[in-house]
Amino acid sequence: MLQRLFSFKGGVKPQTNKSPSVREAIGFAPLPACLYVPLHQSIGGAANPLVRPGEKVGKGQLIGGADGWMSSAVHAPTSGRVLAVEEHVATHPSGLTTLSVVIEPDGCDEWAERQPIDYRSQPPERVREALRDAGVVGLGGAVFPSHAKLAPAKSVVVQDLVINGAECEPFMTCDDMLMRERAEETVRGIAIFRELLAAQRVLIGIEDNKPEAIAAMRNAVAHLGLDYAVVAVPTRYPAGGAKQLIRVLTGKEVPASRRSTELGVQCFNVATVYTAYRALEFGEPVISRIVTLTGNVAHPRNWDVRIGTPLHDFVALGEPQRDTNAFLMGGPMMGFALPSLDAPVVKATNCIIAGSAGLFPPNPPEMPCIRCGACADVCPHELQPFELYWFSRARIFGKTQEYHIFDCIECGCCSYVCPSHIPLVQYFRFAKSEIWAREREKKAADAAKARFELRNAREEREKEEKAERLAKAAAAKAAERKTVVAQPNSDAAGTPRALEPQDTPPATGESADSAGALDAEALKKATIQAAMERARAQRAGQAARNTDRLTPEQAKEIAAVDARRARQASSASAPPAPPERSPDSAGSGD
Structure with a gap:
């Protein structure tokens, strides 16, 4: 059954320059002397470092834990020793640094313990967590955490799962070679994503300038007995854009303010579904990726290279020509010039182009x-x-x-x-x-x-709460004064009795306010007096220090001081003596 194709407005047809890098099979890049693995390799939060300098790590060992749901883990690309966890130049046009784990390979390349997931029997939430912990992100360049995109909307049914194999950028052929050589594993990864999203239909879009990849994917789909549609789309840049490919395959126009999932469509790159299959089926996290090395080099080719490989080691595999004056990461349309080859290969690295004045004129x-x-x-x-x-x-x-x-x-x-x-x-x-x-x-x-x-x-x-507390305290005091004995009084037998509430004349508003103010002032003075008494008691209870090794003269002086303080205290507590009468007033009759 032929798939109806639609079109999108605009677009251009630049020279593709793809043929030089597809003449050889995918090669495996050798391990460098040192790996620099950035902890931030996805959209979202940077991974938290889980290793320390001097620690031994195995291939695939977790070295950076995901920081929340919108993040992705980072793993050791090989076995070796951690030299440092430090800032290193990032693979970014700014040339700024990012926190990275520096690993010295030991040459053994021994795997750490791998834990495959039986995704067929596990709940979808567990499978998505496993993909997050395996570091699976979008390898088409956006590096969006894949597990977050695999959570379907509750209100919208996923009608179409679109797999992006268009690869419309000139020079870039990493997805083309992946589909040619690893088509069956890629299709098995698509099956996992379809099950997680419960998609009704699967559409695999590949530009028609990749006939070998189209044939390989169709053979894999037929061999596995699946009903996926492998569609050859017209070659036109940017047909590989997610919204453009969705438009071509489904006819749905995704507005800028909305996501494709709101229209019942989700899109993934072919390299993403391949790495997801390897992570779940074999317990292999994302520690390498296929990168196109092309341009002004003697040996253009696609390489399976470890994450963290310094770019100066990687580009040396292609033997750049003498007149090479720049290196671009990505395609010539959307890529950027690398400020330094000390930066490492990261998950977003899909193509490195050696530039020259003849290839890219000023x-x-x-x-x-x-x-x-x-x-x-x-x-x-x-x-x-x-x-x-x-x-x-x-x-x-x-x-x-x-x-x-x-x-x-x-x-x-x-x-x-x-x-x-x-x-x-x-x-x-x-x-x-x-x-x-x-x-x-x-x-x-x-x-x-x-x-x-x-x-x-x-x-x-x-302030309001404090004023309210003071008012309540004053009111409580006033009420207490009304019920407690205000002043002595006598009954008919001459026995003193307490004043009853009715004996107290009612207070006017002004007298009540003044009474409340007096009560508040009295409460404040009583509080201050109590604090002063506590301070005196504390001082009295404190023992004198540094008095165990006194000389006789010092002991005598301290005893005199104590005696003088005792006399002052006794004189202060004694009642004052009555004033003496003058001789003139003696014997007077007053």
């Missing part, structure tokens, strides 16, 4: 925009890049959001066709970064304002 000087509209014609998301360019350049970022700048996937089609050689994608990335920075500042200011208002509210509440 960009011509940027000319003014002539508003020809060519960029809008090729934009796969039907944006107006020339308007986004003007507002980005003028730093009017609010208008760029009105023109939906965050719908841009930075595919590079607009820059590719621009007759004025304007690096449009670079302007869009700049505008996005500025908008994100302002959003972060606004969130920080809002959080500070909220904390300030909460503190003020707390202080006001504490």
Whole structure:
């Protein structure tokens, strides 16, 4: 049964340059002298280090635990000794550093204990946890944790599971060779994902410039007796984009503000499902991946290389030509120039291209925009890049959001066709970064304002509670004074009796307020007096220190001081003597 194909707007057809790297089978890169394994290799939180310098590790041993659900684990690519857990240059255009585990291989390449999962009998939650702990992420370049995408929405049934084998970027052939040589394992991984998502249909999209991969996948599907549709899609960049491939295979248009799962579609890369199958069936976490090494090299080829291999060791396998002047990671359309070859191979590394002046000529000087509209014609998301360019350049970022700048996937089609050689994608990335920075500042200011208002509210509440407590104490005192003896009184027999409540004249509002104020003042003075008494008692109970080795002179002096204090205390406690009468007043009759 033929699968109906749809089309997406825009797109370009650059020269593919794929044939040089598919002439040989996938090779296995040798172990380097040292591996630098970054702990942050996925979208989400960085993994927590679980090893220390000097510790022995086995191949596949967990060295970085997932930090929450939106994270992924990291494992040792080989057996050896941990040299350090330190900052190392990241595989990123910024050239910044990231926390990495440095491992010195011992040459044995011995596996740690592997624990395959019987995914057929395990609940889906347990299988997803196993994929998270195995470090399975999207290997198409986005490195999104796969276990999070395998949790189906409760309100929407997954109708279509789309497997992305299009690989539309020029030069890149790692997915092509994977499907050619490991098609059956890839299809078995698709079966696991279909079961987890309970998908009704499976569509495998492969560009029609990969006939060997299409034939291998169809043979594997037939051999396993599955009903998956292996579809050859027209070769046009960026047909390998998730939303574009979903549009071609299902006809569903995924809005920028929504996810494909809301429309009943989920999409995964072929390398992702392959690594998931190896992780569950054989207990092998993601410690290596297939990387295309091509461009200005003597031996272009695809290599199965360990995660953490320094790029200078990896590119040496291709023997770069003398005129090589740069290295790109990813394809020429969406990739970036590597600032340093000291950075390691990571899970997002799918292609390394050695560049030269002949292969990638210097960009011509940027000319003014002539508003020809060519960029809008090729934009796969039907944006107006020339308007986004003007507002980005003028730093009017609010208008760029009105023109939906965050719908841009930075595919590079607009820059590719621009007759004025304007690096449009670079302007869009700049505008996005500025908008994100302002959003972060606004969130920080809002959080500070909220904390300030909460503190003020707390202080006001504490003041009110304190005033309420004092008022209650004063009221309790006033009530006690009404019931307890206020002053002595006598009955008819002459026996003193306590005043009854009715004997006390009712207090007016003013006298009640003054009584409450006096009670509060008396309570305050009584509290202070009690505290002073406790302090005196504590001082009296404290024994003198450093008096065990006194000289006779010091003991005599201390005894005199104590005697003088005793006389002062007795004189202070004795009642005052009556005043003496003068001789003139003696014998007077007063």
